[in-house]
Amino acid sequence: MADLNHLQSLLDSEAKSLHVPGAAVGVLFEGAEHVLTTGVTSVDAPVPVTGDTLFQIGSTTKTVTATAAMHLLENGRLDLDGRVRRYLPGFRLADERAAEELTVRHLLTHTGGFLGDIDDGESWDTGALAASIDAYDQLPQLFPPGTLASYNNAGFRLLGRVVEAVCGEPYEDAIRRIVLDPLGMSSSFFFPWEAVTRPHAVGHAVREEGPQVVHTWGLFRDAMAEGGLASSVRDQLRYAAFHLGAGGEAPVGAATRELMQREHVRIGVPWTGIGLPWLLEEQAGVRLVTHGGNIGNLQLSTFVLAPERGFAVTTLTNSAPGKVLGKLVTDWCLEHLLDAKPQAVRLTLREPTPEYAGSYDAGQWTFEVDEGLTARFVLRPELVAAGVEGMPDMPLALVEGCDDVTIAGDPRQAVGRFLRDDAGEIAFLHLAGRAARRIR
Template identity: 35%
Template sequence: MTDRTTSWPDRLADLANEHGIVGASLAVLHRGEIVVEAAAGVTNLATGVEVTTETLFQIGSITKVWVATMVMALVDEGVLDLDAPVVSMLPALRLKTDELTAGVTIRHLLTHTSGIDGDLFIDTGRGDDCVEKYVALLADAAVVHPLGATMSYCNAGYILLGRVLEVVTGVQWDELMRERLFRPLGLTHTVTLPEEALLFRTAAGHESQHGEPLKVVPRWSLMRSTGPAGLICSTPREVLTFAKLHLDGGTTAEGIKILSPESVAAMQRRQVELPDHYRATGWGLGWMLDEWDGTPVVGHNGATIGQNAFLSILPEHGLAICLVTNGGDMRTFRGAVFGEIARELAGVTMKAAPMPAAEPPPFDPADFVGVYEKAGTRIEIVDNEGVLSAVFTSTGELADLSPDPEICEMRPLGPDAFVIQWPGEAGWMPMTFYQLPDGTSCLYCSVRSIPKVG
């Protein structure tokens, strides 16, 4: 096995350059110790400030595992019950249907099986009551599938969990994270608010529209109301301090017990199957579950405005990897970095990304043509003489970030499945067509179930 721990600063810079990455920071935990820390590129193309290993990046939806950890800590304390209806804790809660209001549980929210249309982004202000105000608007959120019928990634569900945490503890979400996680873990470079991030060297996101050069995004972060779904900012080292908690049975390095070993194990246990296994094989209580070379992997990714974060843990090997980036071909870059580290430190081959089928299966375009829509996204599948394309149009409050539709040619992957290449990226993204038990036709894309509406 090649020892790359001393050469990774150079290697990360080489890979970042190869994949057009603006800036990146990497940390690797192995057998209880940080064995790699490296940084490359700049925090902001407009300023040229270099990325260091102490630069803060947005970790996006990796935040959800921190929220799930807090939920499970309260389960350990007997404050929460995974299968209790959420309305029993939030009596004023109203969702789209009476059945959903009465039936949705904490477990549904943790596993993304509630059916609430999850990408409803609404700015409810900068006050400490922003999560409470957001939850009050969920009565108008659409339902994309019946309760428990499938798994569809749900930001709204985690914001709702954040409100549950506020109500049962009496502590506002941002302060609860500081009080119950950041401080006990000894974190000094992990925050939830932009005014806190400004105290550090902090990365800005970069995006490209229609093949144009990367440029700084016009908006640094999502609205504060989305905090429990994805607003933590941190460094790879501190994300791995959190990951180590889950490798060490729920106890910090200083001996502070945050979770029971039973809750740590429950979070990593499969709760739900996915409609396809291209991105993951299943979902636990907060964690995304997968396998590399037959080896179990738990983890989560995060995507915000022009920034991406990736966390993968191989519990059998005591290995955890965190990579954060702020622009460029980020997913392919992640595959190159994680693939090398997994081989070197665990002897494991990372799961290959989906590719177009070498021998495309026959298909009838008419089976897939139509309009699929959920909050934030409208996808039209069109047939051009037997070649399918997906036309993505952003809607809702974030539509101004991508004002023009993106058109991606669809290449056959397997029965009822295709892959597309997002502009500016070399990797392929899977799209699977399937039906719910009630016969509703859906498109599964970015681990979201998107119903056919026309």
Template identity: 35%
Template sequence: MSLTQPDLEKLLVELIDKHQVPGAQLAVLDGDTITEVAAGVLSIRTGCPVRTDALFLPGSIGKLYTATLVLMLADEGKVDLDRPVKTYLPDFEVRDVHARDTVTVRDLLRHSSGFDGDVFIDTGRGDDALPRYLDEIRDLPQIAEPGRIWSYSNSGYSILGRLVEVVGGTVFETALRERLLDPLGLQSSVVFAEEVIGHPNSVGHVPNPEDPDSLMVSPQWGLYRSCGPMGASLVASAGDVIRFAKLHLDGGVAADGTRLLSAELVAAAQVPQIDLVDDTVLGESWGLGWILDHVGDVRVIGHDGNSLGQNAFMRIAPEERFGFCLQTNVESALTMYRELADWLFEQRLGATLRKDPEPLDSQVVADPSRYVGTYSREGVALEVAAADDGSLVASFMITREELGDMPPMNDLPLVRVERDDSFLLDLPIADAALLAVFFNPVDESAAPTYLHFGGRAHKRV
């Protein structure tokens, strides 16, 4: 079934109305055709309508661009993915000496460094932002042996950005523009806020603290320059995100026939590098930058992104050359994304997303001591306790200033589901419940040593 522009426009309008999203962009790839539609407003303050060429913050989808720059350096023989990061960055330091000396470039690309990963700090707007960032994270604590488990790491990608600078001999943003945006002809993609001014652009929307059921414009538009390689540098339309992704569908060849990346490395990036503990939110495994998953029996690659009141999603079935990028201007649009993805993939491929496991009838936990305790990472701790009715509850304690003001998150139900050591946890800052998985990477039958939630591993202390 072909998906027409009127069909997609109607669908997007219905979805933003249903899910109370101010505005959104959708770009759908079908074969070699990209259909772009838009709905709603760029800002509830101005009421300016969303256009298909408007710029949004794709957030961590930008990590794919960073990964591509690293792969280009590997293609040129300047970087070996299996050599320690310290080979290329002699000043690289983290708290654990063994990790410092053994974490590889591949580990950073696939989020298996084992050190904490959510440090968002302002190190200035100068060209020294990334070297100064590396100075600030010298005391990052280790939560797992390098290469052992997957745990999403924003910090790891800023380290990769610095590697791009040192090995490539230019600042990250220049490399991004000159090596990817310009050769791919991405006219609705920029890298600095001052470049955004010349384009229609979206602002983020967050709950109004005085009226949590309503939205307000986010008081901060973008993240710091030090966070650029994490995805903060990229500001783009949904259509341009798909045009970038086509580089990886076309074997590393740009639309004008220029080869930017070898077919061998394009293929290698889509090979599973490490499995995820939870396959319901992101995917089954991680490649060299890519989320790797299946929708039904169809192989899918992609990435998600969050950035200060904006939420984006991209999924593509490479063999079928079908996929989409959705960009929204709310901080959590997971439910909308799932409904959209189900409709698109079912209409075109006869498949739908994997669902969360179903809640069990009884919420009584037979052995609460298996789970009760504190699970932490730098600045965040989850306290799991037994409730009077025999169920489990979780409380969040957040001490990291850069994570911003959060509503109270105490005694939230952990809902037992039809999967061992797994529970659904619904946060007041999210629009959908996420799976919380207790696991032990050394011995699955032993007491859990980690709690995996929101893409991050929290170590039992």
């Protein structure tokens, strides 16, 4: 086995260089768990990160929601191809036909077709999730259900409501009963008042003078099913062990775990496909079952399984560059533990043409793409006022022979693509797994 002291050195040096105040890494390899930490939970009140520090894991929560849904499927209380209206009879979308056809499978595979990035409420009441779903008839329907995969937070909010309705109890109670308690995840919580009484990380924005604490929790109760879990790296390793088949048969059995990890939708870049709802990749011949999370660009996480190798790695961080740090940690592990070094590839590029320039609406932000193919990330003003961190401009480049795009300064892999309508006109920018509709 490779010396994990080298990984600890990389974690320490790269976290400092990238301005990540604190991080926790969990590695499961050859049946042994390893926890590595660096830095502090907060630059304002520095406390060392430990294996028990709580981080907001963001969208990896979607896999927890899905695990509960698949438990209900195993017990005959939910059907993958059951229509959402079977479980929520009054459910509405802007498009009546879409509302009638929408199934649980569409929600799990990000193929519901309605706008996926929507506003959070500001309530912690028990009815917050149901109230949010009641407003889905105001969401634009971008394409019919099942037509295209586009990463959909709103779909998982809806799936959480289905779990809630089928179980007859609040979403958070159902998840604790079905998933967290059976797996011994006693350091995983949904509510801020549960987290703040325990060691926890806070989110940071990186300014010229360095990381600065941002005084926000990030999500309200209606968004718990899509990204609301706070968890420790030790609990994340328990969760990883279960999905690798080393944690018993509860909450779901081996056949169901394998079904969740199988490709159900082929999506193209940035993933090879989507499971239920795992995001599927491959590196140097090793199949990867992945997810990750981002809470307002303040706390970012990665979660990677290699099921055939009994391997997992997760990285929890408390600033936006944590995404880069997580990839560095993951790549180091894949290369040094699994002998899966990424291959050096340089894509052939072509010159942009004016047809790609325009505004592409993703709901909470737009991508403003100029004729040089630089995409400017423009948040809605109310989100800026709420302290949500934006993203830097993204210089893109077209890949020769197609409408795929890559990062102009680092053309090693495609990161998205432009999609055309039946008339051959550019209709969507599909970037980071999301289809942003062209509005200009």
